[in-house]
Amino acid sequence: MKQEKSIHLDLGKNSYDIHIAQGEIDRLGERLETLAFKGQVAVVTNPKIDRLYGERVNKGLRKSGYRPIVIQIPAGERYKTLKQIGRIYDRLIEHRFERKDLLIALGGGVIGDMTGFAAATFLRGVPFVQCPTTVVAQVDASIGGKTGVDHPKGKNLIGAFHQPRFVSSDPAVLTTLQKREYRSGLAEVVKYGVISDERFFSYLEENSRDIRALDLDKVSKCIERSSEIKAQIVASDERESGLRKILNYGHTIGHAVETLTGYRNINHGEGVAMGMIAASRLAVELGLLRAQDVTRQVALLEAFGLPTRLPDLDPADILNVMAGDKKVMGGEIYFILPKKIGSVEVMKVDKKVLRRFLKALPKYV
Ligand SMILES: NC(=O)c1ccc[n+]([C@@H]2O[C@H](COP(=O)([O-])OP(=O)(O)OC[C@H]3O[C@@H](n4cnc5c(N)ncnc54)[C@H](O)[C@@H]3O)[C@@H](O)[C@H]2O)c1
Ligand SMILES: [Zn+2]
Numbered sequence: 494m495k496q497e498k499s500i501h502l503d504l505g506k507n508s509y510d511i512h513i514a515q516g517e518i519d520r521l522g523e524r525l526e527t528l529a530f531k532g533q534v535a536v537v538t539n540p541k542i543d544r545l546y547g548e549r550v551n552k553g554l555r556k557s558g559y560r561p562i563v564i565q566i567p568a569g570e571r572y573k574t575l576k577q578i579g580r581i582y583d584r585l586i587e588h589r590f591e592r593k594d595l596l597i598a599l600g601g602g603v604i605g606d607m608t609g610f611a612a613a614t615f616l617r618g619v620p621f622v623q624c625p626t627t628v629v630a631q632v633d634a635s636i637g638g639k640t641g642v643d644h645p646k647g648k649n650l651i652g653a654f655h656q657p658r659f660v661s662s663d664p665a666v667l668t669t670l671q672k673r674e675y676r677s678g679l680a681e682v683v684k685y686g687v688i689s690d691e692r693f694f695s696y697l698e699e700n701s702r703d704i705r706a707l708d709l710d711k712v713s714k715c716i717e718r719s720s721e722i723k724a725q726i727v728a729s730d731e732r733e734s735g736l737r738k739i740l741n742y743g744h745t746i747g748h749a750v751e752t753l754t755g756y757r758n759i760n761h762g763e764g765v766a767m768g769m770i771a772a773s774r775l776a777v778e779l780g781l782l783r784a785q786d787v788t789r790q791v792a793l794l795e796a797f798g799l800p801t802r803l804p805d806l807d808p809a810d811i812l813n814v815m816a817g818d819k820k821v822m823g824g825e826i827y828f829i830l831p832k833k834i835g836s837v838e839v840m841k842v843d844k845k846v847l848r849r850f851l852k853a854l855p856k857y858v
Pocket of ligand 2: 765
């Protein structure tokens with residue numbers, strides 16, 4: 494076992510630990526034993542992840558005396574639906590799951606959000622554990638208790654807050670991710686540097702080549718620091734009434750780009766990378782940020798193989814999608830804008846200013 498790191502997320506009676514280490518995936522049974530857990534266990538996953546890691550998870554659980562059942566959901570965001578949640582309930586009922594029994598989410602953010610939602614609602618709430626297997630899931634989706642599914646009218650429209658009993662992140666499982674999937678997750682890692690830790694941002698700059706090449710010790714460090722920052726932010730604002738909003742840095746324009754391109758050519762992390770740069774250029778325009786702090790972000794994102802320029806889209810369309818977004822309050826568009834690397838602020842931006850800015854955006858080099 495490589496060096497292990499545990500981060501405590503303090504949420505009063507909902508507190509839990511985030512364990513990060515190579516080999517964590519084999520230790521879920523041990524972790525449950527430590528909590529003196531005695532009920533039934535269901536591992537929720539998809540066929541691909543099950544093929545890659547199901548056996549190891551199963552073995553670890555059995556070693557500690559658990560007899561897990563496996564519930565498979567087809568892979569992909571398009572199966573993040575209430576219909577699939579219904580199938581999870583069916584299996585739990587079939588196996589006579591009770592309030593004390595537990596679900597394990599083994600997979601990326603899609604599996605994590607769905608398993609969490611099933612756990613939040615089955616029998617009005619059963620315990621669950623996050624075993625995230627993508628960068629996005631390890632540094633973001635598994636931490637903080639936001640669970641849910643999509644609706645044909647929009648992403649994540651149905652959901653609940655439900656905190657896991659613990660999070661078990663194994664950076665070594667990231668080696669089987671598709672390269673593009675891995676790189677796009679790094680956009681969220683960069684985000685943490687910009688919103689709250691300039692030293693971490695410098696670390697990413699200095700080690701960008703090794704991180705991109707999946708040097709596991711350095712990747713572990715990235716997962717640790719990112720998880721720590723997310724945990725701190727969630728601890729101070731569990732229900733997203735204030736500070737937690739800064740996690741949306743890069744997401745306002747990013748989401749609009751994802752939506753307008755039909756989620757096809759641009760994936761989430763790529764949208765976030767473009768969105769962070771657009772937001773930063775806006776911050777420069779508004780006199781909040783120095784131009785060189787945009788250059789640094791562009792260089793780092795490019796070193797990670799991420800795009801930093803928006804595709805050719807009509808500014809009016811971008812504005813319309815942003816105006817219909819959940820992050821809009823009182824008809825005004827709120828942005829997370831950096832003041833420097835390591836610090837952001839939430840600011841209302843006038844739609845006219847935005848339109849002018851978006852029109853001029855393609856001229857930036
Ligand atoms: N709850 C939150 O706070 C939160 C935060 C961010 C994102 N999310 C949600 O997370 C979802 C995106 O998550 P994601 O980016 O992890 O995508 P994902 O869950 O769709 O996983 C991406 C792909 O990678 C595969 N995969 C997963 N782990 C693997 C591994 N170790 N090796 C090989 N392949 C693997 C999956 O089968 C899938 O095909 C979205 O639905 C988003 O809404 C939630
Ligand atoms: Zn994101």
